Amino acid sequence: DTGVSQDPRHKITKRGQNVTFRCDPISEHNRLYWYRQTLGQGPEFLTYFQNEAQLEKSRLLSDRFSAERPKGSFSTLEIQRTEQGDSAMYLCASSPKRGNGNEQFFGPGTRLTVL
Amino acid sequence: QKEVEQNSGPLSVPEGAIASLNCTYSDRGSQSFFWYRQYSGKSPELIMSIYSNGDKEDGRFTAQLNKASQYVSLLIRDSQPSDSATYLCAVIGPMDSSYKLIFGSGTRLLVRP
Numbered sequence: 001d002t003g004v005s006q007d008p009r010h011k012i013t014k015r016g017q018n019v020t021f022r023c024d025p026i027s028e029h030n031r032l033y034w035y036r037q038t039l040g041q042g043p044e045f046l047t048y049f050q051n052e053a054q055l056e057k058s059r060l061l062s063d064r065f066s067a068e069r070p071k072g073s074f075s076t077l078e079i080q081r082t083e084q085g086d087s088a089m090y091l092c093a094s095s096p097k098r099g100n101g102n103e104q105f106f107g108p109g110t111r112l113t114v115l
Numbered sequence: 116q117k118e119v120e121q122n123s124g125p126l127s128v129p130e131g132a133i134a135s136l137n138c139t140y141s142d143r144g145s146q147s148f149f150w151y152r153q154y155s156g157k158s159p160e161l162i163m164s165i166y167s168n169g170d171k172e173d174g175r176f177t178a179q180l181n182k183a184s185q186y187v188s189l190l191i192r193d194s195q196p197s198d199s200a201t202y203l204c205a206v207i208g209p210m211d212s213s214y215k216l217i218f219g220s221g222t223r224l225l226v227r228p
Binding site for chain 1: 119123146147149151157158159160161164166203205207212213214215216217218219220221
């Protein structure tokens, strides 16, 4: 399977703990996005990488959130000192630079539950 | 006003009918438009993209874009129970160099056997 992969698929944690999610984009896709989706809403943009550079962050991304994409391949999203309001589906998407460069393909998501 | 608006539904249609899903957007200069299908508990799946005014057909799906009226629609012909899902409209805003997607809240479609 050459699609976007995410790990873990589910994470249950206690309030105050740190969590880290991983995303592996489609190979040769240089753009990578993180979104967050809560029940009944569409996904909301969190942050964007082109290769290894983080070029845009949403104001939804508080200081407790950090994302990296070392070497322009996989990406990690870390949430420190989790809060119950962080419970959501965290989605990663990738898109190619050329061709249909605006089309984004989503991974299966990581569902986070903060108790 | 939300940037991308969709009727939440549910839109209920009988099997074999045409389902019509609509979406309006607020930024006149928006550049790219997408429809995603999302089954309950799953991630969004891209089903159509459209960039210029008019119709674009792919199998049973037709996307329609009218930039002057700022709306985009999705028609699903010969609807099947397996089409029952939430359909998300997404837009890339004007002059957005990150090409991030702005989503509506989705329309739930129910296809009755």
